Amino acid sequence: SQQGEEDPQALSIQEGENATMNCSYKTSINNLQWYRQNSGRGLVHLILIRSNEREKHSGRLRVTLDTSKKSSSLLITASRAADTASYFCATVRGNDMRFGAGTRLTVKP
Amino acid sequence: DSGVTQTPKHLITATGQRVTLRCSPRSGDLSVYWYQQSLDQGLQFLIQYYNGEERAKGNILERFSAQQFPDLHSELNLSSLELGDSALYFCASSLDRGRPNTGELFFGEGSRLTVL
Numbered sequence A: 001s002q003q004g005e006e007d008p009q010a011l012s013i014q015e016g017e018n019a020t021m022n023c024s025y026k027t028s029i030n031n032l033q034w035y036r037q038n039s040g041r042g043l044v045h046l047i048l049i050r051s052n053e054r055e056k057h058s059g060r061l062r063v064t065l066d067t068s069k070k071s072s073s074l075l076i077t078a079s080r081a082a083d084t085a086s087y088f089c090a091t092v093r094g095n096d097m098r099f100g101a102g103t104r105l106t107v108k109p
Numbered sequence B: 001d002s003g004v005t006q007t008p009k010h011l012i013t014a015t016g017q018r019v020t021l022r023c024s025p026r027s028g029d030l031s032v033y034w035y036q037q038s039l040d041q042g043l044q045f046l047i048q049y050y051n052g053e054e055r056a057k058g059n060i061l062e063r064f065s066a067q068q069f070p071d072l073h074s075e076l077n078l079s080s081l082e083l084g085d086s087a088l089y090f091c092a093s094s095l096d097r098g099r100p101n102t103g104e105l106f107f108g109e110g111s112r113l114t115v116l
Helices: none
Strands: A005-007 A010-014 A019-024 A031-037 A043-050 A055-058 A061-066 A071-076 A085-093 A096-099 A103-108 B005-007 B010-013 B019-024 B031-037 B043-050 B053-057 B064-068 B074-078 B087-094 B111-115
Touching (some): A005 A085, A010 A019, A019 A085, A043 A055, A043 A071, A071 A085, B005 B087, B019 B111, B031 B074, B074 B087
Parallel strands (some): B010 B111
Antiparallel strands (some): A005 A019, A031 A043, A031 A085, A055 A061, A061 A071, A085 A096, A085 A103, B019 B074, B064 B074, B087 B111
């Protein structure tokens, strides 16, 4: 299906370490986006990567996209306790945007 | 603050009842999306409206309906409620000027529905 699947489901790291989350999908897409959700709150857009792009950076975030493997990764460098949240990938195909189940990241101080 | 407003924030009701959730998109945004998020689950896409017309439909039950009004606000109506309908319902908006949506969504803070 178009819907992305994040891996791992949960990740626990120490402050200062890097966190890597992966997203896999099964159909062609126009772009892929990553969102963050603090517990019980609305989602906040982090970064968008188009299908013809391979890598994008935004602050401490680095996103890669491999369309041949139909996968993307989100790297958060030098993590902080405030990065504790759920992270979702969203795949966009035409007018359709679908979210995965998310990765729950816990950063311990 | 995303600029998307959802009301009510919390709602408790009984099985069999009907509720209406309201969403005001960001100023200027033409598209409104509705998503359902059950406890510790991902977001399930329900329906999208663009400038008053239904554009895409996801896993929306027949007991649910939605519309977007001329002032671009949207309402999601949930009827014959069941225990399993308890969830967070999110509205999101985007600018989306008629082309296939490629841009980011701006989410409201959600309406938490509890069905007892």
